Amino acid sequence: MVLSKAESHSDASVHSTFASRYVRTILPRFKMGEDSIPKEAAYQIINDELMLDGNPRLNLASFVTTWMEPECDKLMMDSINKNYVDMDEYPVTTELQNRCVNIIARLFNAPLEEAESAVGVGTVGSSEAIMLAGLAFKRRWQNKMRAEGKPCDKPNIVTGANVQVCWEKFARYFEVELKEVKLSEGYYVMDPAKAVEMVDENTICVAAILGSTLNGEFEDVKLLNDLLVEKNKETGWDTPIHVDAASGGFIAPFIYPELEWDFRLPLVKSINVSGHKYGLVYAGVGWVIWRTKEDLPEELIFHINYLGADQPTFTLNFSKGSSQIIAQYYQLIRLGYEVWLWNIMENCSENALVLKEGLEKTGRFNIVSKDIGVPLFEISDSLRRFGWIVPAYTMPPNAQHVTVLRVVIREDFSRTLAERLVSDIEKVMHELDALTARVTSKILVTEEKKENDVNVTVVKKTELETQREITDAWKKFVKARKTNGVC
Numbered sequence: 001m002v003l004s005k006a007e008s009h010s011d012a013s014v015h016s017t018f019a020s021r022y023v024r025t026i027l028p029r030f031k032m033g034e035d036s037i038p039k040e041a042a043y044q045i046i047n048d049e050l051m052l053d054g055n056p057r058l059n060l061a062s063f064v065t066t067w068m069e070p071e072c073d074k075l076m077m078d079s080i081n082k083n084y085v086d087m088d089e090y091p092v093t094t095e096l097q098n099r100c101v102n103i104i105a106r107l108f109n110a111p112l113e114e115a116e117s118a119v120g121v122g123t124v125g126s127s128e129a130i131m132l133a134g135l136a137f138k139r140r141w142q143n144k145m146r147a148e149g150k151p152c153d154k155p156n157i158v159t160g161a162n163v164q165v166c167w168e169k170f171a172r173y174f175e176v177e178l179k180e181v182k183l184s185e186g187y188y189v190m191d192p193a194k195a196v197e198m199v200d201e202n203t204i205c206v207a208a209i210l211g212s213t214l215n216g217e218f219e220d221v222k223l224l225n226d227l228l229v230e231k232n233k234e235t236g237w238d239t240p241i242h243v244d245a246a247s248g249g250f251i252a253p254f255i256y257p258e259l260e261w262d263f264r265l266p267l268v269k270s271i272n273v274s275g276h277k278y279g280l281v282y283a284g285v286g287w288v289i290w291r292t293k294e295d296l297p298e299e300l301i302f303h304i305n306y307l308g309a310d311q312p313t314f315t316l317n318f319s320k321g322s323s324q325i326i327a328q329y330y331q332l333i334r335l336g337y338e339v340w341l342w343n344i345m346e347n348c349s350e351n352a353l354v355l356k357e358g359l360e361k362t363g364r365f366n367i368v369s370k371d372i373g374v375p376l377f378e379i380s381d382s383l384r385r386f387g388w389i390v391p392a393y394t395m396p397p398n399a400q401h402v403t404v405l406r407v408v409i410r411e412d413f414s415r416t417l418a419e420r421l422v423s424d425i426e427k428v429m430h431e432l433d434a435l436t437a438r439v440t441s442k443i444l445v446t447e448e449k450k451e452n453d454v455n456v457t458v459v460k461k462t463e464l465e466t467q468r469e470i471t472d473a474w475k476k477f478v479k480a481r482k483t484n485g486v487c
């Protein structure tokens with residue numbers, strides 16, 4: 001016997017969304033529709049539209065993790081419905097966060113006894129971490145100025161002009177003047193000497209970057225520390241240092257253990273790192289660690305009596321997901337020191353080298369990144385057509401005539417992909433040559449026209465000038481597609 005049930009609204013139960021009316025119904029974009037649509041249709045429609053997004057794995061613009069092991073994906077999905085802030089209900093998640101804070105603090109050489117708890121907090125990313133660290137510095141400075149009976153309404157912070165945009169955000173949102181050390185051609189990070197020169201009594205901290213957003217270069221935190229120690233001694237101030245190690249915090253402890261940039265330096269009072277960059281977790285986790293309890297003013301900590309328990313919190317948001325915290329703990333215990341160092345960081349460095357050598361062999365590129373630093377490159381072309389997503393941007397003041405493109409080498413960027421990218425770049429170079437030829441002929445044509453005009457004396461352009469015009473034309477072409485929100 002065949003049992004069949006006739007559906008009155010046949011569209012609602014069709015097996016293929018594409019056979020239904022939903023593929024030709026116009027969904028209102030900016031207001032809610034009157035009727036519901038079946039879940040399959042909703043899924044398919046959204047999924048199809050999302051196909052037009054770039055492929056995250058080929059997004060070389062970003063430091064942010066785009067691949068994790070399936071076991072970790074599963075853990076994350078299993079905890080997707082857990083609100084992190086319900087610490088009372090999810091004490092194990094809270095415990096995992098505390099373990100992460102402690103592990104990371106020890107990676108950064110925080111001065112802790114064997115069983116002593118570190119001071120730090122998980123955040124949505126380095127931006128939130130930086131807001132919190134900045135607030136702690138501002139409050140400490142205000143307390144100190146008030147205690148000395150001095151005005152405390154004009155705080156400032158000294159950074160390089162290469163800082164990530166979240167520092168500008170912090171400055172604007174929390175009313176702190178941002179004093180930027182200008183860059184110069186060929187030197188794209190903060191000059192510690194110039195930074196210390198800019199420090200005054202109202203400076204709440206100097207922020208150094210470990211892994212400049214622009215070229216991955218590490219700033220010289222040790223030199224900054226030493227110069228600032230001297231200046232503090234002369235002036236009687238105690239201007240501290242924050243290290244924005246968003247990208248480098250999970251690199252330096254592994255491949256440059258001798259490099260002193262962290263709590264080994266006495267003036268470094270807080271450090272932030274993005275768990276979702278080389279902490280190898282998908283977007284949505286960062287960390288801020290303070291050197292000691294004294295560096296985080298008690299009055300910034302909220303003690304909430306939530307569902308019967310005292311919960312100290314220092315975050316900007318209340319609710320957030322737990323998955324990223326759990327995933328961070330997974331990466332820390334799963335990989336351990338050895339794998340992190342050898343199988344991931346060394347792989348990244350080696351694949352960066354393959355790309356570097358491949359690019360240098362073309363003889364057409366200047367590699368801006370240094371050998372020590374975050375594995376990142378600026379190259380000179382856009383490769384979107386091949387699926388690669390590579391951002392273009394100009395350098396900050398005093399070096400803004402330098403237009404760069406960057407490639408971040410992440411864990412999931414394999415040797416095969418590195419070689420593929422080089423070969424795609426070579427293809428693009430051939431096209432670029434063709435374009436250059438077209439621009440050249442256009443310039444020559446314009447010149448000929450001018451020469452035919454009897455009333456104008458025309459000096460024939462030198463080869464150098466012509467070259468410059470070609471470069472300018474090319475720069476304009478790249479600039480038109482420039483993005484600024486590099487992360």
Ligand SMILES: *Cc1c(COP(=O)(O)O)cnc(C)c1O
Pocket residue numbers: 063124125126127128164166209210211212213244245246247274285286487
């Ligand atoms: C990425 C980055 C940030 C911002 O971090 P998010 O985790 O994306 O909020 C801040 N500073 C530096 C140096 C960065 O590289």
